Amino acid sequence: MIIKNIETKIRLATFIAGASLATALLMVVAVSFFAYKQVGNARKSVYILDANNVPVSARQTDVEVNRPIEYRTHVNLFHSLFFTLAPDDKFIEYQMKKAMYLIDESGALQYNNLREKGFFNSILSSSAVLTIQTDSIHVDPIKKYFRYYGKQTIDRRSSTVVRTLVTEGYLRDLEVRTDNNGHGVLITRWKTLENKDISYVQKNNF
Numbered sequence: 001m002i003i004k005n006i007e008t009k010i011r012l013a014t015f016i017a018g019a020s021l022a023t024a025l026l027m028v029v030a031v032s033f034f035a036y037k038q039v040g041n042a043r044k045s046v047y048i049l050d051a052n053n054v055p056v057s058a059r060q061t062d063v064e065v066n067r068p069i070e071y072r073t074h075v076n077l078f079h080s081l082f083f084t085l086a087p088d089d090k091f092i093e094y095q096m097k098k099a100m101y102l103i104d105e106s107g108a109l110q111y112n113n114l115r116e117k118g119f120f121n122s123i124l125s126s127s128a129v130l131t132i133q134t135d136s137i138h139v140d141p142i143k144k145y146f147r148y149y150g151k152q153t154i155d156r157r158s159s160t161v162v163r164t165l166v167t168e169g170y171l172r173d174l175e176v177r178t179d180n181n182g183h184g185v186l187i188t189r190w191k192t193l194e195n196k197d198i199s200y201v202q203k204n205n206f
Contacts, residue, residue: 071171072137074183075146078102082111083132083152083165087124101180103187106169110190129155132165144171146187152195162199167192 081099085092096111114120123130135149147168154161169190177184 068139068141070183071139071141071144071146071185074102074171074185075137075139075148075169075187076134078107078187079132079134079148079150079165079167082107083130083150085120085123085128085130087127087129089120089124092120092123098180101178102185103169103190104172106188106190110192126156126158131155139171144173145169146171147193151198156203158203160199160201160203161197163197164194165192166194 078099081095081102085095100107100111122128131153133151133153135151137149138147140146145168148166150165152163152165154163167190170188172186172188174181174184174186
C-alpha cells in the first residue's frame, strides 16, 4: 500500500512538474510574441517636429508600399543629374559626381565614353545648355527593372535641338541610406536604347 502511495505521488509530482514546464514555455512564447509585435509597432512610430519644434507622433507606412515610388524618384533624380548640364566645367563635374552615387559602373562607363568623344568639351565650346523632361518611368518592382522615357533639349547659340531619350536598367536595394543616396537604391546595367533628334530649330544670329 505504501509503495502504491509513493508511486502515485511520484506520478502526480511528475505530472505537476511537466504541466508547470509546459505552462512556463507557453507563457514565454506568448510574451515573446507580444514583445515582438510591440517592437515592430514601435519601429513604425516616428516623431516629427512641428513649426514650434514640438515632437508629434506619426506612423511609418510599410516600406514595400512606397518602394516603387522611391524607385521612380531615384531613376528620375539620376537622369536629371546626368542630363542637366551647363557650359561650366565645375557644374558638369558636380552633376556627374552626384549622379555616380546613384548608379554602378555602367554609369561611369557611359560618362567616360561621352568624355572621350568630346561631348562635354562641345558643351563648353558651344555654350550649350542641356535640360531633360521626364515623360514617364515604367518600373517593375518584382524584377526590379525600369525603363525611362524623356525628352532632352540642347539649347545652343545657333539652334535648339530636342531629342528623345529612352533608357533602361535594373535596381538594387542597398542596406543603408546615405546623404548621397537617400533612397538606398543603386541603378545597375544602365544603357541607352534611343536618343535621336525629333526637333531642330535654327536661331537667327543678329
